[in-house]
Amino acid sequence: MKTVLYARVSTADQTSAHQRTQAEAAGFKIDDVVADHGVSGVSTRLVERPEGRRLFDMLRAGDTLVVRWVDRLGRNYADVTETIREFMRRGVIVRTVINGMTFDGATKDPMQQAVRDALIGFMAAMSQAQAEATKEAQRAGIDHAKADETERTYKGRKPSYTRPQFVMVRDMLAMETGTSEIARAAGLSRQTVLRIKADPAAGESALLAWGL
Template identity: 75%
Template sequence: MQTVLYARVSTADQTIAHQRKQAEASGFKIDAVVADDGVSGVSTVLADRAQGRRLFDMLRAGDVLVVRWVDRLGRNYADVTETIREFMRRGVIIRTVINGLTFDGATTDPMQQAVRDALIAFMAATAQAQAEATKEAQRAGIDHAKGRDDAYLGRKPSYTRAQLDDVITGLDRGDAVAAIAKATGLSRQTVYRVRDDRSEAEAALARWAA
């Protein structure tokens, strides 16, 4: 049996190494890393990604697939739910770094199956909803930035694109501000500012071309 980390990064300031570090810090002993770099989870399903396809070939019954969160598998509801179910049918166990969730097909109890399947559906739907909300906030932020005087950049953001995405993901999950600040390395004040005005947070990145 092996434990495989699947990492996906879609922007320049996200890193595969960071996702592995998070997994290992959470207690996972990673045997192999499979990663797609610069790939969108919205427009490209797992099976169509160069490295994502490898997972279907290499994972066997009893293996553990680790992902930072289900959005690394994808941000499309239908794709994510079917991907997780396909791995479970093959006897693969899926575990997430964030929230410490485990999905497997071992249980035969119908109530436990119902709870598991409902959680999978909820997580997949949340991943897609977050992607759509982030995209809308980005559009609003860019429009807001364009409406400002080009000579005025304002204060340079204290966060990167990856950190902002992590903050938004945490807020959408209902995580506490203190927990988000600790996980991202940002101050609570920064997290509060993002929470209170996501469009301006996006606009600041757009103005500074971050």
């Protein structure tokens, strides 16, 4: 039985190495890493991604699939719920780094199954909502950067965070994680996290202005 980390890496997100570091820091012993690069989690189902297909082929009953959060599996409610259920049907245990969730098909108790399935549905719905909120924040950031010709010429102060850090902060804020915990996970000050929380569009605008 092995533990495999699946990482979906977009141009605006974390690296697979960063996701592995997070997983190992959370106590996971990773045997292998499977990563898709530059693939949309909204429009491309896991089984349609190059490494996603390999993941379905390599995992066997008793293996554990680790993901940073369910949004690595997809950003579409129907796709994420079906993907997790398919892995459970195959006897694969799905675990998340953030929030430490575990999904498996071992339980036969109908009440526990109902709670598990409701939680899967909730997290999948949140993943899709997050994707939609991200698009809106990016549009708002672009509009913010273009609002005034003078502002476009003057970049302002360079952000004290990288785009991967910004993405991590934004995602964890969406899951209502405490600001102190986010600051520790992202390696930022609590004040920086609070600034991003107060005006994410301005944060996106600053990254765009500096080409980050």
